[in-house]
């Protein structure tokens with residue numbers, strides 16, 4: 649095992665988990681997560697931040713929102729989990745990076 653020296657300043661994990669509409673846990677972040685993930689990837693590339701900000705798509709993190717997606721933010725300045733994230737919130741997460 650070799651430890652990589654490359655670390656991001658911020659790592660955003662975006663849930664895009666999909667469940668059936670009749671699942672008692674709700675439909676999951678699904679399409680909202682896909683939209684947030686795509687926007688974060690495109691915007692971080694456009695801003696030249698891909699080395700500082702890593703964006704990873706995940707499955708359920710156990711904090712399932714009624715709307716939007718759940719995003720976990722791991723950064724040098726702390727960690728946090730945000731739920732009900734939509735596209736406009738995603739830009740804020742990038743601007744805080």
Ligand code: FES
Nearest residue numbers: 663677708709712
């Ligand atoms: S389905 Fe996204 S956090 Fe559970």
